[in-house]
Amino acid sequence: MSVYILVVDDEPDVEALFRQQFRRDLKSGRFTMEFAPSAPAALARAADIKDPSLILILSDINMPGMSGLEMLPKVRAERPDVPVIMITAYGDAETRRKAIENGAIGLLTKPIDFALLRHEIDARLGQAA
Numbered sequence: 481m482s483v484y485i486l487v488v489d490d491e492p493d494v495e496a497l498f499r500q501q502f503r504r505d506l507k508s509g510r511f512t513m514e515f516a517p518s519a520p521a522a523l524a525r526a527a528d529i530k531d532p533s534l535i536l537i538l539s540d541i542n543m544p545g546m547s548g549l550e551m552l553p554k555v556r557a558e559r560p561d562v563p564v565i566m567i568t569a570y571g572d573a574e575t576r577r578k579a580i581e582n583g584a585i586g587l588l589t590k591p592i593d594f595a596l597l598r599h600e601i602d603a604r605l606g607q608a609a
Contacts, residue, residue, distance in 0.1 A: 483511040483608055484529055485601065488522040488539035488548065489567070501594045502601075511535075511605065519543060519551035526559050534562050535604040538588075538597075541568040541575065549578055556583035565600065567592065 487498055495515045505511055516522035519539070526534060537555060541548040548566055555564060566579040571589035579587045588597060 482509075482533055483605065484534045485511055485513050485604075486516060486522060486525060486529075486534060486537045487513055488516045488519060488537065488543075488551070490517055490540065490543040492517075494540075502598075505601075511601070519546035519548060523551060523554055523558065526555055526562065532561060532608070534559065535608045536601065537562055537564045539564060539566055541566050541570075541579070549582060552579065552582040552584060563604065565597075 487494065489495075498513055498515075499506065502511075502513065506513060514525060516525050522537070522539065526537065537559075539548040539551060539555075548568075552564060552566070555562070563585045564583065565586045565588060566584045567588045567590065568575055568579075569590045571587060576587045586600070
């Protein structure tokens, strides 16, 4: 079974950064990362992956059009089985409160602590096994 992590961010350099950070995992097939450039694209992709192999969604908050916070309740309604972690440059208490109230399991601030993110991914992989 392929295990998917969906990363949602409108910044094109994010994909290269994530692929570099998780290159060993991706090369070994431990999991697959897919990238969506917008919230609507992410919603479509989350709906396409119908089986439980989608184990985590990582989403930027500030994106043009639909923000990550606007996407969050929609993706949680469509895929309540998939945890969502929000990513933001502005980790203030109000942003954290809104993210958690809308169903996020956590909030990471930029620059991303990849050791913490790896721990979170490892926990999800353990649950999926």
